[in-house]
Amino acid sequence: xxxxxxxxxxxxxxxxxxxxxxxxxxxxxxxxxxxxxxxxxxxxxxxxxxxxxxxxxxxxxxxxxxxxxxxxxxxxxxxxxxxxxxxxxxxxxxxxxxxxxxxxxxxxxxxxxxxxxxx
Amino acid sequence: xxxxxxxxxxxxxxxxxxxxxxxxxxxxxxxxxxxxxxxxxxxxxxxxxxxxxxxxxxxxxxxxxxxxxxxxxxxxxxxxxxxxxxxxxxxxxxxxxxxxxxxxxxxxxxxxxxxxxxxxxxxxxxxxxxxxxxxxxxxxxxxxxxx
Numbered sequence: 001x002x003x004x005x006x007x008x009x010x011x012x013x014x015x016x017x018x019x020x021x022x023x024x025x026x027x028x029x030x031x032x033x034x035x036x037x038x039x040x041x042x043x044x045x046x047x048x049x050x051x052x053x054x055x056x057x058x059x060x061x062x063x064x065x066x067x068x069x070x071x072x073x074x075x076x077x078x079x080x081x082x083x084x085x086x087x088x089x090x091x092x093x094x095x096x097x098x099x100x101x102x103x104x105x106x107x108x109x110x111x112x113x114x115x116x117x118x119x
Numbered sequence: 120x121x122x123x124x125x126x127x128x129x130x131x132x133x134x135x136x137x138x139x140x141x142x143x144x145x146x147x148x149x150x151x152x153x154x155x156x157x158x159x160x161x162x163x164x165x166x167x168x169x170x171x172x173x174x175x176x177x178x179x180x181x182x183x184x185x186x187x188x189x190x191x192x193x194x195x196x197x198x199x200x201x202x203x204x205x206x207x208x209x210x211x212x213x214x215x216x217x218x219x220x221x222x223x224x225x226x227x228x229x230x231x232x233x234x235x236x237x238x239x240x241x242x243x244x245x246x247x248x249x250x251x252x253x254x255x256x257x258x259x260x261x262x263x264x265x266x
Binding site: 018020021024025027028029030031032036037040041044050055072084087088091092095096097098099100102103105106107108109110111112113114115116117118 | 138145174193195196197198199200202203204206207208209210211212215218219222236237239240241242243244245246247248249250251252253254255259260
């Protein structure tokens with residue numbers, strides 16, 4: 001069961017982030033000032049993929065809650081951090097971002113740090 | 120090559136960089152503060168949180184829980200605004216610095232024990248974040264100016 005929950009967490013997180021990144025770049029620059037927030041909320045309401053990304057985020061959140069209820073946090077946090085690698089690879093091949101040596105190495109250092117942090 | 124030069128030119132714009140780092144700073148503080156407020160509120164909540172939605176609704180009336188939820192919603196919106204300016208592969212590692220702040224807040228405010236291994240993890244996150252921070256923030260399309 002824990003592997004099913006973990007797969008749901010990782011897949012839903014990655015899907016949510018990919019959809020958000022794709023749609024937000026298409027929507028143009030956003031801000032979080034008083035007027036910016038109103039514009040951002042309007043943007044979310046008008047883009048179905050952004051709404052889908054929030055649904056994916058909610059699925060990921062509840063699957064994570066179920067995971068930490070059944071498994072120790074020291075397993076759940078580093079295991080779900082594997083979405084980091086999946087998302088970086090997807091950002092390169094799906095979103096066509098340029099992930100060079102420095103960015104790749106930095107992401108691996110951060111992943112190692114998160115795994116150590118969640119003891 | 121021309122595309123690379125164009126992309127580098129876009130990300131080096133100081134105003135765009137400033138806006139990106141302002142959103143980054145806001146997000147990096149909002150998320151751990153939101154989590155801290157939520158943790159503080161739920162730890163001091165008299166009832167055990169179960170599957171009963173009524174207990175959750177009662178917990179949400181607690182000022183610390185409500186403040187935590189509000190900060191986490193604002194953090195989500197800030198991250199979305201950030202993704203309109205920067206690559207996902209840039210935002211993911213750079214915002215991981217929030218894990219370090221969460222550890223620090225946990226030790227200072229909730230008196231949690233932080234072990235040597237966790238401090239080593241924090242140093243790795245610092246190094247990784249710094250390394251990614253030296254790369255171009257946007258390597259795909261230029262962000263449009265607000266209309």
